[in-house]
Every structure is written in C-alpha cells, then in structure tokens.
Amino acid sequence: MTSPENLAYSPAGAAQIGVIGMAVMGSNLARNFASKGHTVAIYNRSPEKTRAVIAEHGSEGAFIASETIEEFVASLERPRKAIIMVQAGPATDAVIAQLCDAMEEGDIIIDGGNALFTDTIRREREVAARGLNFVGAGISGGEEGALHGPSIMPGGPAQTWETLGPLLESISAKVDGVPCVTHIGPDGTGHFVKMVHNGIEYADMQVISEAYHLMRYAAGYEPGQIADVFAEWNRGDLDSYLIEITAEVLRQKDRRTGKPFIDIILDAAGQKGTGRWTVKEALDLGVPVTGIGEAVFARALSSALAQRQAAQDGGLPAGTLSTLEQLGIEPGDFVEDVRRALYASKLVAYAQGFDEINAGSMEHDWGINPGDLARIWRGGCIIRAKFLNRITEAYENEPTLASLLLDPYFKRELEGLVDSWRRVVVVATQLGLPVPVFASSLSYYDSLRAKRLPAALIQGQRDFFGAHTYKRIDMEGTFHTAWSGDREELDY
Numbered sequence: 001m002t003s004p005e006n007l008a009y010s011p012a013g014a015a016q017i018g019v020i021g022m023a024v025m026g027s028n029l030a031r032n033f034a035s036k037g038h039t040v041a042i043y044n045r046s047p048e049k050t051r052a053v054i055a056e057h058g059s060e061g062a063f064i065a066s067e068t069i070e071e072f073v074a075s076l077e078r079p080r081k082a083i084i085m086v087q088a089g090p091a092t093d094a095v096i097a098q099l100c101d102a103m104e105e106g107d108i109i110i111d112g113g114n115a116l117f118t119d120t121i122r123r124e125r126e127v128a129a130r131g132l133n134f135v136g137a138g139i140s141g142g143e144e145g146a147l148h149g150p151s152i153m154p155g156g157p158a159q160t161w162e163t164l165g166p167l168l169e170s171i172s173a174k175v176d177g178v179p180c181v182t183h184i185g186p187d188g189t190g191h192f193v194k195m196v197h198n199g200i201e202y203a204d205m206q207v208i209s210e211a212y213h214l215m216r217y218a219a220g221y222e223p224g225q226i227a228d229v230f231a232e233w234n235r236g237d238l239d240s241y242l243i244e245i246t247a248e249v250l251r252q253k254d255r256r257t258g259k260p261f262i263d264i265i266l267d268a269a270g271q272k273g274t275g276r277w278t279v280k281e282a283l284d285l286g287v288p289v290t291g292i293g294e295a296v297f298a299r300a301l302s303s304a305l306a307q308r309q310a311a312q313d314g315g316l317p318a319g320t321l322s323t324l325e326q327l328g329i330e331p332g333d334f335v336e337d338v339r340r341a342l343y344a345s346k347l348v349a350y351a352q353g354f355d356e357i358n359a360g361s362m363e364h365d366w367g368i369n370p371g372d373l374a375r376i377w378r379g380g381c382i383i384r385a386k387f388l389n390r391i392t393e394a395y396e397n398e399p400t401l402a403s404l405l406l407d408p409y410f411k412r413e414l415e416g417l418v419d420s421w422r423r424v425v426v427v428a429t430q431l432g433l434p435v436p437v438f439a440s441s442l443s444y445y446d447s448l449r450a451k452r453l454p455a456a457l458i459q460g461q462r463d464f465f466g467a468h469t470y471k472r473i474d475m476e477g478t479f480h481t482a483w484s485g486d487r488e489e490l491d492y
C-alpha cells in the first residue's frame with residue numbers, strides 16, 4: 001500500500017468503503033465519503049491517478065491508497081464494500097472478475113456506473129453464484145453531485161441495504177433532512193430507474209430548449225432577456241436545477257467574441273445512450289414515452305448536419321408563415337403561454353416515465369415504489385425539481401394511480417395550462433418553428449382523454465388484409481369479417 005507522507009498509516013481491514021476508478025466521478029465520490037468521516041480505500045488501474053488524488057486531496061480525510069486490487073480488497077472492513085466507478089461495459093466486467101477472485105463470501109460489489117439494467121441482472125446472477133452480493137446503483141448528479149451529494153438508486157439484494165444504507169445515506173443529497181437514497185428493489189432495479197431518470201432528463205431539457213427557441217425566434221427576445229425569464233420561472237412552479245442552469249447558460253457571453261455564448265455553440269446535441277435505452281425498453285414494454293422519444297429523436301436530427309444542410313440547400317417549402325404580430329399576439333402574453341406549455345409537457349414526460357417504471361416493475365415483479373423514487377429525485381440529481389414533492393404526495397395518496405396526470409393536484413394544474421399549451425403548439429406551427437415535445441405531448445394528452453381513438457379503423461384494416469380479428473364494443477368474443485367473400489361476420 002502506498003503511504004504518502006500526509007496520510008497516517010492505516011491497518012488492513014480499516015476502510016469502511018472502497019472506490020475503484022479514480023476518474024472524475026470515482027475520485028469525487030471517494031472524497032465525498034472521506035469528508036463524511038469514513039476511511040476510504042481507493043484504487044485505479046493506472047496508479048498515477050490514485051497518486052494524484054492523494055497528492056491533491058489526501059488531506060481531506062482518511063484514504064487508503066492501493067496499487068493492486070488484492071491490497072485494495074485487503075484494506076476493506078468486512079463485509080467488504082467496493083464501489084466500481086469505471087467505464088461502463090467490458091471495463092466493469094473486468095473489474096468485477098478481479099473483485100470476485102479477491103473477495104470472500106458476503107462481500108458486496110457495487111457498480112455505480114451507468115450500466116444497462118439487463119447487464120446488471122446478468123452480473124448479479126454471476127456474482128451471486130460466487131457467494132458475493134452485487135448491487136447495481138444508479139448515481140445521478142454529475143461531478144458536483146458525486147462530490148457534494150448525489151441522488152443514489154441502489155438495487156440488489158435487500159439485505160445489502162443494512163450495511164450499505166447508512167454509508168450511502170451519509171454521502172447523498174438531503175432535502176428537508178431526508179436522504180436522497182433508498183433501496184429501489186432487487187437485481188437491475190437501480191440501473192433501470194436511473195435509465196428512466198435520464199430519459200425524463202432528456203425530455204425536460206428538450207422542453208426547456210423548445211421554450212427558449214420560441215422566446216428567441218417567435219417573441220424576438222435576446223438571450224439575456226430570456227435568461228431573466230427563466231430566472232423568474234425558477235421562482236415558481238418550474239423551480240428546478242435545469243431551469244436554473246439554463247438561465248446561467250443564456251446569460252453567458254463568449255469569451256473569444258463577446259457574443260452570446262448560446263450563439264457560438266454548434267446546434268448538434270450529443271448523447272451517451274441512456275435516453276435511447278429508455279425508449280427502446282419502453283417499446284418492448286409497450287409504454288408510450290412519446291416525450292422522451294421525441295427528445296431523443298430531436299437530438300439525432302440536430303446532429304444530422306449533412307442532411308440538415310441538404311434540406312436548406314434544397315429549399316424545402318415552408319408554406320405560408322406568420323409572425324406573432326400578424327397573428328395579433330403580444331410577445332409577453334405568448335411567453336406566459338410558453339411557460340404553461342413547458343409545465344404541461346414536463347408533466348407528461350414525468351407521467352410517461354413513471355408509467356415505464358411501473359410497467360417495468362410489473363413485468364419483472366420488482367415492487368418498485370414510485371413515490372419513494374420521486375422523493376429521492378428531489379435533490380442531488382439533474383432532474384431535481386420542486387414539483388417532485390407533489391409527485392411523492394400523489395403516489396402516497398394513491399399508490400396505484402392510473403396516470404400521474406390524474407392526481408387531483410396535477411389535474412387542477414392542467415386546467416390552468418391546457419389552453420395555453422394548445423395556443424403555443426398552434427402558433428409555433430403557424431410560425432414554422434419546431435416543437436416536437438410540446439406537440440407530441442399534447443397529442444398524447446388528447447389521446448389519453450379521447451373517448452374514441454382511430455384505433456378502431458386500424459383494427460378494421462388489420463382484419464381486412466391479414467384476418468387479424470377484432471373485438472366489438474357491444475358483445476364479448478373475437479370476430480373476423482370475410483372481406484374477400486360475402487363479408488359475413490364470423491366468430492373466432
């Protein structure tokens with residue numbers, strides 16, 4: 001073991017927790033544990049990174065730095081608890097294999113990376129076969145969260161929570177004194193809910209961006225003015241981390257040119273994959289997460305730069321466009337409508353995300369408590385927002401709520417939002433400005449509340465070309481019409 005001068009010598013088995021992977025997230029998490037008074041074992045494949053952490057932050061708390069995985073494991077108190085914070089994928093599997101060889105029965109391996117939940121289910125099975133415990137833990141909050149208090153979503157065997165719980169509670173964010181961490185459920189649940197959390201984050205970011213775009217290009221506001229609007233919104237129902245940082249980004253001036261920072265950024269959004277996973281999984285579960293889906297596709301379209309250029313060069317017809325002035329709409333009134341459209345679309349994104357979580361929980365028999373989730377997302381994570389309190393209350397009042405939108409509080413809120421939401425989608429369309437999530441969320445909302453859907457026609461078509469049968473509204477049974485014959489209705 002390394003014993004840098006600024007560290008007291010620590011005996012084997014002295015560390016309450018270990019962190020593997022000293023890149024930004026791992027080192028910040030280790031420092032967070034140390035700052036809460038825990039002795040933290042640290043290890044990184046390349047020892048330089050470990051040495052750098054000790055050199056720069058060794059004085060912040062009690063670290064035990066190791067240069068081999070065996071030394072690292074030996075430095076942990078039993079049952080040993082090691083959090084893996086390395087690159088997702090094969091690197092995680094490699095580290096798990098090393099830990100399995102070095103650890104003993106009852107020890108706990110925690111994967112704090114952004115693993116796909118099906119990988120977590122597989123890993124839990126493999127690790128359990130070796131007599132060890134495996135906990136897939138979603139950790140949200142970025143670099144700052146890891147250092148000062150993230151929202152943590154651990155899955156895995158329930159008994160691991162007894163020893164792991166207090167440790168994770170000590171480093172998590174707190175809201176009203178309540179830690180933003182809880183045991184989510186068995187095997188892959190932690191990474192499953194983290195995945196959907198990220199999907200909701202995609203939709204949340206996209207609706208904020210659509211609101212910005214309309215203020216800029218419909219209402220004609222300058223970035224600084226829009227920053228003021230977002231700062232104002234952040235004092236009301238929309239109070240959230242993402243709205244807060246949006247105001248900061250929009251207020252920023254480019255250091256090189258003095259122009260608004262927003263104007264010098266290439267408008268091609270990147271993605272690492274958790275939004276896409278959320279949508280793929282929703283497709284398999286048959287849960288419409290249209291807001292999240294449109295948000296993922298909006299990023300993809302923004303990044304299709306060659307195709308976008310070709311469309312501009314090709315001069316795709318815009319049809320007849322209007323301006324706000326021509327439509328007789330005051331910019332200030334429109335901006336208030338936009339705030340309401342944002343709020344309504346955001347409600348839909350959360351409602352759809354929770355639908356996916358509930359469907360996943362049913363499918364895998366996980367028993368996830370949606371109210372608990374909203375509670376631990378109130379602080380630390382990227383989607384932290386004031387209104388998550390309301391979601392917790394909604395599920396506390398009615399755990400089997402058919403849709404979050406049907407909670408009495410949210411229903412009342414929607415009453416005050418729907419007309420504005422409709423106006424914004426209409427006006428954006430008349431101005432030729434894209435609002436994929438505002439518009440698709442409104443369509444979802446109208447589909448949900450519709451007495452009749454055009455699905456009846458789809459059933460008729462399916463029966464016509466493929467004898468796929470249909471059900472009737474007025475009697476039990478399954479039917480087929482003999483379309484190519486005498487069009488008699490047959491029982492199936």
Ligand code: ATR
Pocket residue numbers: 021022023024025026044045046049085086087088090091092094095
């Ligand atoms: P970040 O995005 O925070 O920089 P990352 O790319 O997700 O981090 O992960 C980088 C970490 O994974 C590093 O600690 C890296 O170790 P090195 O510093 O030795 O490169 C670790 N890592 C990547 N592949 C690994 C492997 N096969 N075995 C062990 N650790 C590995």
